[in-house]
Amino acid sequence: MPKGDTALAKGNVSQSVVRRLPRYHRFLKDLLAAGTVRISSGDLSAKMGLTASQIRQDLNCFGGFGQQGYGYNVKDLYEEIGRILGLDQTHRAILLGAGNLGRAIALHMDFAARGFTLLGIFDCNPALVGMEVGGQTILDSAGLEEFCAVHHPDVAILCIPKEAARETAAMLVRRGIRGFWNFSHYDLALDYEGIAVENVHLGDSLSTLCFRLNALAQES
Amino acid sequence: MPKGDTALAKGNVSQSVVRRLPRYHRFLKDLLAAGTVRISSGDLSAKMGLTASQIRQDLNCFGGFGQQGYGYNVKDLYEEIGRILGLDQTHRAILLGAGNLGRAIALHMDFAARGFTLLGIFDCNPALVGMEVGGQTILDSAGLEEFCAVHHPDVAILCIPKEAARETAAMLVRRGIRGFWNFSHYDLALDYEGIAVENVHLGDSLSTLCFRLNALAQES
DNA sequence: TAGATTGTTAATCGATTAACAATC
DNA sequence: TAGATTGTTAATCGATTAACAATC
Numbered sequence: 001m002p003k004g005d006t007a008l009a010k011g012n013v014s015q016s017v018v019r020r021l022p023r024y025h026r027f028l029k030d031l032l033a034a035g036t037v038r039i040s041s042g043d044l045s046a047k048m049g050l051t052a053s054q055i056r057q058d059l060n061c062f063g064g065f066g067q068q069g070y071g072y073n074v075k076d077l078y079e080e081i082g083r084i085l086g087l088d089q090t091h092r093a094i095l096l097g098a099g100n101l102g103r104a105i106a107l108h109m110d111f112a113a114r115g116f117t118l119l120g121i122f123d124c125n126p127a128l129v130g131m132e133v134g135g136q137t138i139l140d141s142a143g144l145e146e147f148c149a150v151h152h153p154d155v156a157i158l159c160i161p162k163e164a165a166r167e168t169a170a171m172l173v174r175r176g177i178r179g180f181w182n183f184s185h186y187d188l189a190l191d192y193e194g195i196a197v198e199n200v201h202l203g204d205s206l207s208t209l210c211f212r213l214n215a216l217a218q219e220s
Numbered sequence: 221m222p223k224g225d226t227a228l229a230k231g232n233v234s235q236s237v238v239r240r241l242p243r244y245h246r247f248l249k250d251l252l253a254a255g256t257v258r259i260s261s262g263d264l265s266a267k268m269g270l271t272a273s274q275i276r277q278d279l280n281c282f283g284g285f286g287q288q289g290y291g292y293n294v295k296d297l298y299e300e301i302g303r304i305l306g307l308d309q310t311h312r313a314i315l316l317g318a319g320n321l322g323r324a325i326a327l328h329m330d331f332a333a334r335g336f337t338l339l340g341i342f343d344c345n346p347a348l349v350g351m352e353v354g355g356q357t358i359l360d361s362a363g364l365e366e367f368c369a370v371h372h373p374d375v376a377i378l379c380i381p382k383e384a385a386r387e388t389a390a391m392l393v394r395r396g397i398r399g400f401w402n403f404s405h406y407d408l409a410l411d412y413e414g415i416a417v418e419n420v421h422l423g424d425s426l427s428t429l430c431f432r433l434n435a436l437a438q439e440s
Numbered sequence: 441t442a443g444a445t446t447g448t449t450a451a452t453c454g455a456t457t458a459a460c461a462a463t464c
Numbered sequence: 465t466a467g468a469t470t471g472t473t474a475a476t477c478g479a480t481t482a483a484c485a486a487t488c
Contacts, residue, residue: 016479018431022424026405040445049410052445053481060447068446069488085427086434104324109422114430155433179433181426185246190269196432200425202329204242205418206401207305210334211238212416213375213399214306236455260469272469273457280471288470289464 013061020058021085023048028078040071091116091179092152096168097159098123098131098138101183101202105159107134119151124164144168148175155179162186233281240278241305243268248298260291310335311399312372316388317379318343318351318358321403321422325379327354339373344384364388368395375399382406 027048031039041052048055059065059077062084066072082088093116095106102121111118121133124141131138139147147153148171156177158165165186172180179196180188189197247268251259261272268275279285279297282304286292302308313336315326322341331338341353344361351358359367367373368391376397378385385406392400399416400408409417 013435014479018428019424021431022421022427025427026424042445049407051481053483054479056445056447057480064447066446067488068486069444071445084431086430087427089430089434091430091433100324100327104320104328105422107320108324109426111426114423114426116426155429178436179429181429187269194436196429196436198425198429198432200420200422201242202325202420203334204239204246205420206329206331206334206336207242207245207307208238209375209399209401209416209418210306210309210311211241211304212418213311214309215233216398216414216416234455262469271457273459274455276469276471277456284471286470287464288462289468291469 017058017061021081024055024058025078025081025085025087028074028081031074032078036074038071038073041066043071087114089115091155093118093155093157093181094144094147094153095121095157095159096123096141096144097164097183098125098128098133099159102157102159103133105157105183106136116155119153120147122147145171145175148172148177152176155181157181158184158186160184237278237281241301244275244278245298245301245305245307248294248301251294252298256294258291258293261286263291305334307334310337311375312336313338313375313377313401314364314367314373315341315377315379316343316361316364317381317384317403318345318348318353319379322377322379323353325377325403326356336375339371340367342367365391365395368392368397372396375401377401378404378406380404386411 027044041055045052045055056066059072062080065077065080091114093111095102095118098106098121102123106118106121118136121136121138122141122144123129123138126140128138129140154177156172156179158180160168162185165182165184165188169180169186169188169191173192173195177195180198182188182197182199183202185201185203187199188195189199247264261275265272265275276286279292282300285297285300311334313331315322315338318326318341322343326338326341338356341356341358342361342364343349343358346360348358349360374397376392376399378400380388382405385402385404385408389400389406389408389411393412393415397415400418402408402417402419403422405421405423407419408415409419
């Protein structure tokens, strides 16, 4: 790729690299806020706890953003990675499940910072329908398909149980949902192709911590 | 390791393997609930969307749980993996930060299923202190160190901002916290050694979904 | 120019997959 | 016993690290 070109995915980028991009973005944001103008891969690697080689290798998946003898311009690189991640794109999201987790996600996440608009929050529990969450009224899941037909969301956030997720998925895909932020235990990726699924399994994460605590205790 | 021995970590187990263990545990739980008595690595691999080789390789990091010509006993393997993960151990946890996310974690997670007891929930916001969350009263962070000295928690769940996390970490480690379930953007692992840190970065996860949606759109 | 640091190629390391003898 | 399936070794694949020529 010619230098200076605004880069997007160059061929196939590995999952390992993609997973590191948001972290680069965060560190660069902090550096920018601290007034740092330029940084070398060596300095950044020390701050982030990885190798300079890896940083250069990762960035060069998308283009040559640095300058020999100088390093990287913090602001430029920050913005470039934002574009690579697609944070400047706009997405229309719906949230399914207004339980504790769903409500927390709705209230806590800065969707706008990543180009997401939360179009609607749905639940099938009559006790929750009509309740206000972050300025939005929880809607009845019964009207979900109709809502999709009218508002054309492209992303669904699944904060509902496994079976409910399985039952709704086909309709959502049929109605044009291309991306799922999946907090349920239903494995969408096994049943559908050509959609983007990002799983968040909090229980698995806590179990992993269990394992590590154990391993730590056994070391001594 | 001799067959039949109750296995724990056998030498060093890679992160990749550890990350897959909770998923095996979930699938086995479902199989058990469905009344399945035995399963082969081939059948399980088809259900989970990975290779039979990988399953056998993963399990054999901890011991020989199968039987040639038969496969694996679902109940035994389920329980074995639970032990490997250390879900039978008991842990004393405290939760820092009773904002939307903290409260959702407190209400939503099944801590008991992984041997965790939530000893206390802390916040520095006077508007939240004294409020009830899941049967617990939110305590003032001012009393956190005193609380640690008395109750000896060993795990902290960080649902507080980056700077607050950084400021509290040293005290927590000094007071005997060995494990962190970290939802903040503060990178504990860079500053402390010999502690278990499991990071959950919801923002990074959402950014990754952004990237994948983008990649999907460009394919066509 | 001299020094610094990139972009990129080559070497290493680790993880996944394939193969198959052991054995239930 | 014959068939099935494991445990394990060997082969492959991919990701990380090291090295260095290019160049600002």
